[in-house]
Amino acid sequence: MLARIGFPQPWLSLLLFITWQLLSDGISGGSVVLGLILAWAIPRITYGFWPEPPGFVNAWRMPVYLAIVLWDIVLASFSVAKLILSPRKPRPAFICYPLQLEHPLAISILASTISLTPGTVSADVSDDQKLLLIHALDAEDNQAVIDSIHNRYEKPLMEMFK
Amino acid sequence: MSEVTEYIIAGLLLLGGAFSLIGALGLARLPDFFTRLHGPTKATTLGVGAIMLSSVIYFSNSGEGLGVAEILITVFLFLTAPVSANMLAKAAMHIGVSPMDGTRGNPWDQ
Amino acid sequence: MITIALYATIAMVVLAALLNMFRLLKGPDAPDRVLALDTLYINAIALIILVGITLGTRMYLESALLIAVMGFVGTVAMAKYLKRGSVIE
Numbered sequence: 001m002l003a004r005i006g007f008p009q010p011w012l013s014l015l016l017f018i019t020w021q022l023l024s025d026g027i028s029g030g031s032v033v034l035g036l037i038l039a040w041a042i043p044r045i046t047y048g049f050w051p052e053p054p055g056f057v058n059a060w061r062m063p064v065y066l067a068i069v070l071w072d073i074v075l076a077s078f079s080v081a082k083l084i085l086s087p088r089k090p091r092p093a094f095i096c097y098p099l100q101l102e103h104p105l106a107i108s109i110l111a112s113t114i115s116l117t118p119g120t121v122s123a124d125v126s127d128d129q130k131l132l133l134i135h136a137l138d139a140e141d142n143q144a145v146i147d148s149i150h151n152r153y154e155k156p157l158m159e160m161f162k
Numbered sequence: 163m164s165e166v167t168e169y170i171i172a173g174l175l176l177l178g179g180a181f182s183l184i185g186a187l188g189l190a191r192l193p194d195f196f197t198r199l200h201g202p203t204k205a206t207t208l209g210v211g212a213i214m215l216s217s218v219i220y221f222s223n224s225g226e227g228l229g230v231a232e233i234l235i236t237v238f239l240f241l242t243a244p245v246s247a248n249m250l251a252k253a254a255m256h257i258g259v260s261p262m263d264g265t266r267g268n269p270w271d272q
Numbered sequence: 273m274i275t276i277a278l279y280a281t282i283a284m285v286v287l288a289a290l291l292n293m294f295r296l297l298k299g300p301d302a303p304d305r306v307l308a309l310d311t312l313y314i315n316a317i318a319l320i321i322l323v324g325i326t327l328g329t330r331m332y333l334e335s336a337l338l339i340a341v342m343g344f345v346g347t348v349a350m351a352k353y354l355k356r357g358s359v360i361e
Contacts, residue, residue, distance in 0.1 A: 115244030179284035
């Protein structure tokens with residue numbers, strides 16, 4: 001029904017509408033109209049760029065995941081700060097992480113999470129989307145880094161995107 | 163404004179400033195590009211987040227309502243920081259910036 | 273209390289911006305400079321917020337929002353230019 005009147009991605013449209021209301025000072029008639037126009041037009045214009053919609057089965061797990069990530073960002077900043085302030089040299093490493101997620105959106109969420117959390121920045125995804133190249137700032141053991149990412153972030157994401 | 167809120171705001175401000183400084187220190191001091199990438203993506207982003215949070219608390223206590231713009235900026239920064247870090251890492255690997263001695267593993271370029 | 277913390281924080285952020293300038297001038301590679309610019313605009317946002325709190329006004333938040341959006345687009349454009357040699361293909 002929603003697709004027929006021109007909202008191919010209702011969630012994206014809703015997000016755009018809410019964001020526009022927050023951006024404009026207070027909700028008024030004008031901002032509602034313009035918000036509706038934007039919520040209608042932007043998904044149409046960007047339609048070709050989106051990968052096919054994911055099977056989002058467990059959307060309610062998202063807030064829990066976000067809370068974990070937010071907490072880890074705080075911890076990550078403290079650990080990076082400690083390393084920057086200490087005089088010893090870091091032990092950086094490039095690590096190939098074997099991906100088990102398949103959907104592009106899930107992979108990009110995982111890559112962003114890795115970039116924001118302790119000691120790791122995701123650098124690249126291989127063309128066949130099977131490997132993620134990670135740069136770790138201070139890693140003793142490659143396997144330990146891979147295991148902790150798998151257990152902490154990839155498993156919840158795998159349950160979300162089936 | 164009660165004394166406790168003042169302490170919270172001041173603490174958040176100082177925390178944010180300290181993290182911004184540490185991020186910049188990492189940028190200036192770490193040995194190669196790939197290690198430098200870590201400072202700004204984590205420390206600086208959290209620093210700005212803490213400063214925004216103190217601004218939200220400050221203005222909502224001085225009777226100007228909840229600050230929506232601050233929250234939007236913070237969310238936007240947290241969404242974009244990993245993306246720009248990722249794109250810069252890709253660009254650096256493409257150009258062939260060499261990692262520091264003692265880095266395990268190799269960057270790839272495809 | 274808040275005033276002292278504000279001035280201390282402004283000093284720290286300015287120092288951070290100076291350190292970024294140092295990396296911006298020193299390089300050695302183009303990605304380093306882009307990264308320094310990226311950090312610099314984030315520090316500019318922090319400074320704008322701090323000035324806003326000092327002056328007790330929220331007017332400057334709009335400009336902070338604009339800098340956040342434009343800075344991100346700029347960083348992505350420059351990273352893309354470094355990787356491909358052109359921004360729009």
